[in-house]
Amino acid sequence: MMKHPIYNEIVLSYFFNTKQADSLQGGSVLSAMVGSPAQGGVLKLQLQISGDQIKNAVFKAYGNAALIAAAEYLCETVIGLSIAAVQNINAADIAAVLSLPRSLFSTALLVEDTLKTVLGKRGE
Amino acid sequence: MxxxxxxxxxxxxxxxxxxxxxxxxxxxxxxxxxxxxxxxxxxxxxxxxxxxxxxxxxxxxxxxxxxxxxxxxxxxxxxxxxxxxxxxxxxxxxxxxxxxxxxxxxxxxxxxxxxxxxxxxxxxxxxxxxxxxxxxxxxxxxxxxxxxxxxxxxxxxxxxxxxxxxxxxxxxxxxxxxxxxxxxxxxxxxxxxxxxxxxxxxxxxxxxxxxxxxxxxxxxxxxxxxxxxxxxxxxxxxxxxxxxxxxxxxxxxxxxxxxxADLSADREVLQNLTKRLWAGIQSLESVRLNGELSFLAPGYLNATFEGIDGDAFITALTNVAVSSKAACTSAAVTPSHVLIAMGLREQAAQNAVRFSLGRMTTTEEIDEAVKQITYVVIRLRALSPVWELLKEGKNITHYPWQVLR
Incomplete structure (x- = not known):
């Protein structure tokens, strides 16, 4: 079987199964959108929070397959976790799980930045 | 897989x-x-x-x-x-x-x-x-x-x-x-x-x-x-x-x-197939043809699908072999010098996709390709925040993007 020259099976698997690509409405939903088309990536992340727990997480992403995969991975991972458990998730963690090469690390950074920005909106 | x-x-x-x-x-x-x-x-x-x-x-x-x-x-x-x-x-x-x-x-x-x-x-x-x-x-x-x-x-x-x-x-x-x-x-x-x-x-x-x-x-x-x-x-x-x-x-x-021996017959078939492909692609909204049909040789279409990253498009299009002239797909791609010279914005140039047809291309292949392209464009636009903004009538070039790095 031919291997994709850039994306590994983990990345492709998330990229082709974007279950969390969606939008949420409502008062308990926090949203942030970070990045720009000129930079090659835009990520919109929405978290539905109840008390200290993340009930749901969805995203919309514009960018390469790694960004879309990383956003999907993050959303799947944070659902059901407490705020405390997710606020230290960083780009290195995401890159490690997805085995991202250095050239794609910026996509993990954008995911980290967006997560931090959303969480920063709590209590605003 | x-x-x-x-x-x-x-x-x-x-x-x-x-x-x-x-x-x-x-x-x-x-x-x-x-x-x-x-x-x-x-x-x-x-x-x-x-x-x-x-x-x-x-x-x-x-x-x-x-x-x-x-x-x-x-x-x-x-x-x-x-x-x-x-x-x-x-x-x-x-x-x-x-x-x-x-x-x-x-x-x-x-x-x-x-x-x-x-x-x-x-x-x-x-x-x-x-x-x-x-x-x-x-x-x-x-x-x-x-x-x-x-x-x-x-x-x-x-x-x-x-x-x-x-x-x-x-x-x-x-x-x-x-x-x-x-x-x-x-x-x-x-x-x-x-x-x-x-x-x-x-x-x-x-x-x-x-x-x-x-x-x-x-x-x-x-x-x-x-x-x-x-x-x-x-x-x-x-x-x-x-x-x-x-x-x-x-x-x-x-x-x-x-x-x-085959050139004139090839040309006619190619012209029709290219028209067919373009008709199929064009029926998707917000597609930009990079070039003008009357000045294109038969068999080429270079297009930009608004709201979609070119790399994501090509990665998702698993059943059609096409190429984007942005030769590398990392985050730091260099957009095509050809499209930039034609006055395209860097982003539009970066997201351009080249379809090129030839002697062995069949009508069935074009119809199937249009189906696959349509599926991928709809799927990726559904998860694109940029497409969401475009649909709201926002100006993407002058949008206040939150850039942190």
Whole structure:
């Protein structure tokens, strides 16, 4: 079987199964959108929070397959976790799980930045 | 696990499949032992090989309305472009050191020009109009007393945009300037007549005309002199030394013979298939055609789907083989110099996708490709925040993006 020259099976698997690509409405939903088309990536992340727990997480992403995969991975991972458990998730963690090469690390950074920005909106 | 083993091939601009009729000829030659150096003039093996090479030169000459001695064998269009440009401007440097080309040429022309610039030559890069076509008046105005060469490609490899070679050829001939044309793409799609078009040097590539890769040709008008790039045994009248690859030459010759016979039929089918593909793609909203249909050679569409990253599109399109000219897919891609020269914004250029069709493309394949493209575009737009903003009527260029790094 031919291997994709850039994306590994983990990345492709998330990229082709974007279950969390969606939008949420409502008062308990926090949203942030970070990045720009000129930079090659835009990520919109929405978290539905109840008390200290993340009930749901969805995203919309514009960018390469790694960004879309990383956003999907993050959303799947944070659902059901407490705020405390997710606020230290960083780009290195995401890159490690997805085995991202250095050239794609910026996509993990954008995911980290967006997560931090959303969480920063709590209590605003 | 995600990619089909034999996706629909819509990347003919990168390489055309070997025509089975060419494969049959090559196979027969290999079975016979493929022995004979065409430069061995003292025995029958050499004579046989020379006969094959001579016949192939005739087949290529016929395709472009040249004479067999005007055909020079090279390793491909890149070498042909190098030899045509470096070889001619070196030989004729006493007449002047100014070259005119265009910003949308292949890298094998642009990089040669950049090299020559360092050697003291002056280069004028004509910028095309937004449809990719060079304005003839601009070319006329760029000509100087010391202009020795004009190098303009016939059909662009990224967009399929055609240049008005015939008119340019008239001008260069009138002014006594050499005219080089990179015809790697056009040889499989448009008729070429080096005499009527006023061409002095013409680059051809075998694997763009359904022949084997690794061989190309340079047409050199009789009387035009070149300084050789490759010196050695003085083969090919000293223009390009090295033993000739008879097998590849045999294949390119057969491929050109078939091209001559099939060109007009191929063209008509291609024109219809390209129209069909464009109709299918166009029915998706917000698709930009990079180029203007009436100036495109049959078989090319370069398009940008708004709101979608080009890499994500190509990665998701598992059952259709296409390419984006942004050669690398990391976060730091360089957008196509061709599209930038046509005035596209960096983002639109970066996201452009090239579809190129050819002789083996079928109606069924186009219909299936349109289905797959439609599915991918709808899927990726559904998860694109940029598309969401576009649908809300927001101006993406002036949107207050939150950029943290």
């Amino acid at each position: 995600f990619y089909e083993n034999k996706p629909i091939y819509l990347d003919y601009a990168a390489e055309t499949p070997l025509d089975p009729r060419v494969a049959a000829v090559l196979s027969a030659y290999l079975q016979e032992g493929a022995l004979g150096n065409p430069h061995s003039v003292q025995h029958v093996y050499g004579w046989k090989a020379k006969a094959i090479v001579d016949k192939a030169a005739g087949q290529i000459a016929e395709l472009i309305h040249a004479q067999p001695p005007e055909i020079l064998w090279t390793s491909g269009a890149t070498e042909s472009n190098n030899l045509a440009i470096k070889g001619s401007v070196d030989f004729y440097q006493d007449k002047g050191r100014h070259i005119i080309t265009s910003a949308t040429e292949h890298k094998a022309v642009l990089d040669v020009c950049a090299y020559l610039q360092k050697q003291g030559y002056e280069i004028t890069y004509l910028k095309p109009q937004s449809n990719g076509v060079i304005a003839i008046d601009e070319l006329r105005q760029a000509i100087r007393q010391d202009t020795i060469l004009v190098s303009i490609m016939h059909v662009n490899n990224e967009t399929g945009v055609m240049q008005d070679i015939r008119t340019i050829g008239k001008i260069t001939r009138q002014k006594g300037i050499l005219f080089h044309v990179d015809a790697a793409q056009s040889a499989s799609r448009l008729p070429i007549n080096v005499n009527e078009m006023g061409i002095d040097l013409l680059s051809l590539s075998s694997h763009k005309v359904y022949g084997p890769a690794g061989i190309g040709a340079l047409y050199v008008r009789q009387g035009v002199q070149l300084t050789p790039l490759i010196q050695g045994g003085g083969h090919q009248s000293g223009f390009r030394s090295g033993s000739l690859p008879v097998l590849l030459i045999l294949g390119m010759g057969k491929a050109c013979e078939l091209m001559k």
